[in-house]
Amino acid sequence: MTLELSSSEIFGFSAATLSTIAFLPQVLKTWRTQSAKDVSYALLLTFSTGCLCWVIYGYQVAAKPVMIANAFTLTLNLIILAMKITFENNLKPASRQDQQ
Numbered sequence: 001m002t003l004e005l006s007s008s009e010i011f012g013f014s015a016a017t018l019s020t021i022a023f024l025p026q027v028l029k030t031w032r033t034q035s036a037k038d039v040s041y042a043l044l045l046t047f048s049t050g051c052l053c054w055v056i057y058g059y060q061v062a063a064k065p066v067m068i069a070n071a072f073t074l075t076l077n078l079i080i081l082a083m084k085i086t087f088e089n090n091l092k093p094a095s096r097q098d099q100q
Contacts, residue, residue, distance in 0.1 A: 009065065016069025023076040027083075036084035044081045048074055 005013070030036045051074035058067030 012063070012065030016065040020069050020072045020076070023073055023080075027076055027079055030080055030083045030087075034083075034087050036080060036087060039080060039084060041081075041084070044077055044084065048077045048081065051077060 026039070030039070051070045054070035055067055055074060058064070058070060
């Protein structure tokens with residue numbers, strides 16, 4: 001079985017990979033610092049909505065790189081949003097000692 005990709009698919013998957021990887025440092029920093037105070041809700045909500053629209057578009061035109069990358073990027077954005085909400089409301093996970 002051979003995997004043949006056109007040059008446009010190679011660029012598409014490259015762009016998708018780089019765009020998605022770009023969000024990993026923010027996810028890691030948010031988790032490590034337990035703070036997303038410098039990331040606005042407007043950015044997260046607008047960008048998430050845009051990613052969802054790209055996923056739908058990618059599905060409609062059968063553009064796998066667009067669909068896959070934006071699904072992952074949407075997931076990363078929603079993770080950041082969830083952490084922002086959690087950390088701003090001081091809902092840090094309880095330790096084992098607190099549960100006993």
